[in-house]
Amino acid sequence: MKESGKISNAVIRRLPRYRRALKELMKKDVERISSNELSALIGYTASQIRQDLNNFGGFGQQGYGYNVQGLYTQIGMIMGLDKDYKMVIVGSGNLGQAIANYATYYRAGFVVVGMFDVNPKLIGISINGIEVQDYEVLGEFLKENKVDIGIICTTKSSAQNVADKLCQGNVKGIWNFAPMDIEVSEDVALENVHLSDSLNALAYYISHPMQ
């Protein structure tokens, strides 16, 4: 078992996929699975699957494979999904609301505790029981409430300011949907979701059909 800091990003990005596959298997009451069977299911090689899992410890058993339920739980713990994350959403337009809905209905463990905006038309409305507050009070809110994750759903032009304010408020991570690269201090985890980059990649592949 390696040091946690040594796990490569490539491996970390595959963990959710393993977990999703295991969840499906649990639904089908499958009790155990071999790396070969899992490979057929999700497309990674059996060798890669065994390598990946062994970064975190020997979860399998020779001659048997992996216990589906057990591995699911283990991967969840590795991913930090045994804890709760309190989140604020900054920018409560369509995208902010979509994320609030998603988190509320589908992701126990990720709890929206506050929503903010500068638009007077949005301030005061309620999204899944969370009232949208004036962005002006975000700093105060973060002082009074421990918040783990700040979600930026604002325009490009305000994204960096929002990020700074979130960092001052001691969030542990930022999930950024604004179409720019923001800067945060080293101790804050940052996950950029560049939807426009993703759409551009799709346009590239459409324009350059394979073979």
Added chain:
Amino acid sequence: MKESGKISNAVIRRLPRYRRALKELMKKDVERISSNELSALIGYTASQIRQDLNNFGGFGQQGYGYNVQGLYTQIGMIMGLDKDYKMVIVGSGNLGQAIANYATYYRAGFVVVGMFDVNPKLIGISINGIEVQDYEVLGEFLKENKVDIGIICTTKSSAQNVADKLCQGNVKGIWNFAPMDIEVSEDVALENVHLSDSLNALAYYISHPMQ
């Protein structure tokens, strides 16, 4: 200059970043830039920048560097952004609406030509001048209108059916926001945006602070 099909995915994912940086430079009326300066700006090594760009041709000039405006245009053409893409959005809830707004206001070249949903409360409403139609008529719509990109903003359970219908309707690419891996035929480009995977990766990094 390599065959277009030989460009690695890693390179393609970096192209949007180059383009964004060049756009910023154009705003600041910068005329030329060296790989070293660009490196300082976006964090890739100068060597990688030169390697990346040379996959597509020699855009630079020894002793001078790269012409900002020219390179911006070239990269746009490589990325296929000199053409228009007609898109339909299937699932017109918050996320579908957020994407419709985004495309309408920020991305000339990506045009929403139709929105669809099964929810009677959404059918008939207008988003940026596009009326949400009954999902029942999607097949017909795709027969009568050439559509390049299908965007899936539905629930997990209907995502694969929607993908099948879009493929039957001869879309060239699918942008999938449903939290599952859908299957499409080889000739259709597929871009999955797994927001939950992204949030999970963030949770991982929060749970495992570096050193």
Added chain:
DNA sequence: TAGATTGTTAATCGATTAACAATC
């Protein structure tokens, strides 16, 4: 011309795959 900087080859690094002894 001299200096700067590319284009490109070679070296390095890291990630993936193959192989197989260990062992359930």
Added chain:
DNA sequence: TAGATTGTTAATCGATTAACAATC
């Protein structure tokens, strides 16, 4: 015990970085 399958080491592959001759 025999068969199956892991854990783990070694080999391969691909991507990144370094180096430098070409050349503007």
